[in-house]
Amino acid sequence: MTPGAASVLPIVTSDLTIEYAPHGASPAFVAVHGLNLRIAHGEVVGLLGESGSGKSTLARVLSGTASSSDVGGLRPQITGGEATVLGFPLRRISRRQLRRLTFGVGMLAQDAAETLPSTLTVAEIVAEPVLERDRRYNRRALDTRVATMVDAVRLPLAALAKYPYELSSGQRQRTALARALIFGPSLLIADEPTAGVDVLVRNAVVDLIGELQRERAFSALVISHDLAVLRRVANRIGVMHQGVLVGLGTIDEVFHDPWHPYVAELAAALAADNPAAASDPSGDVDSV
Numbered sequence: 001m002t003p004g005a006a007s008v009l010p011i012v013t014s015d016l017t018i019e020y021a022p023h024g025a026s027p028a029f030v031a032v033h034g035l036n037l038r039i040a041h042g043e044v045v046g047l048l049g050e051s052g053s054g055k056s057t058l059a060r061v062l063s064g065t066a067s068s069s070d071v072g073g074l075r076p077q078i079t080g081g082e083a084t085v086l087g088f089p090l091r092r093i094s095r096r097q098l099r100r101l102t103f104g105v106g107m108l109a110q111d112a113a114e115t116l117p118s119t120l121t122v123a124e125i126v127a128e129p130v131l132e133r134d135r136r137y138n139r140r141a142l143d144t145r146v147a148t149m150v151d152a153v154r155l156p157l158a159a160l161a162k163y164p165y166e167l168s169s170g171q172r173q174r175t176a177l178a179r180a181l182i183f184g185p186s187l188l189i190a191d192e193p194t195a196g197v198d199v200l201v202r203n204a205v206v207d208l209i210g211e212l213q214r215e216r217a218f219s220a221l222v223i224s225h226d227l228a229v230l231r232r233v234a235n236r237i238g239v240m241h242q243g244v245l246v247g248l249g250t251i252d253e254v255f256h257d258p259w260h261p262y263v264a265e266l267a268a269a270l271a272a273d274n275p276a277a278a279s280d281p282s283g284d285v286d287s288v
Helices: 055-063 095-104 122-133 139-152 157-161 169-180 199-216 227-233 251-256 261-273
Strands: 011-020 029-039 044-049 076-085 105-108 187-191 219-224 236-241 244-249
Touching (some): 011 055, 055 105, 055 219, 169 199, 187 199, 236 251, 251 261
Parallel strands (some): 105 187, 187 219
């Protein structure tokens, strides 16, 4: 079995532990501990949890972007267990393998819409990942590829010549999504895809991810603090608490029979906020 083969699952982790090394006066910190997770082909798994629960750290590691970016000088490292993404084992992954991995994984970072390069047009922003890999890529073919992707995320082609400041928050997020999907990845990792998006268009952004996933048949890990977001798009959800996966299954399975106190608290709060939550659990975790 080789990386990229059809039989290779998009994500498999076994007892995965991720740490941040000591930095200055800060001691080492375990961000994710003992995580076991499998995502099947064409499946969308949502990851729910409060700020600091390890969700974004996991996204950075699984997407392969942890080695090329840092937050405050800190980079997460796998210190225990195993993680395999698209058939590539992440521990001690080579640069060549990492380059192949990131070609197959689209990463929509939490701040993607707010950090679009202000001096580039939408067309240039979406094309940038391609040109970073191959500056000699045929420009006519690239223009067609970019326009096709911009159309796929439901942006008008007139947006190609616009700059980020000329776009609404929803349009900026769609631009970031087009950039993340420009290579036609097998796996999308979306970290808080509705962050910074106007309330009125949040559902449209989430529904777009769901539509593209069904059209293009990629797998996805969607991270959010908002259960209502995950309910619209995820086949299963996982609940993170203090770096530990404390719930995994369909929304009904997770909240109808919680085995961890944190999940039980969420279920009770959801039921209190909405008496129908027992049969239709949805809502914003921030409200509990």
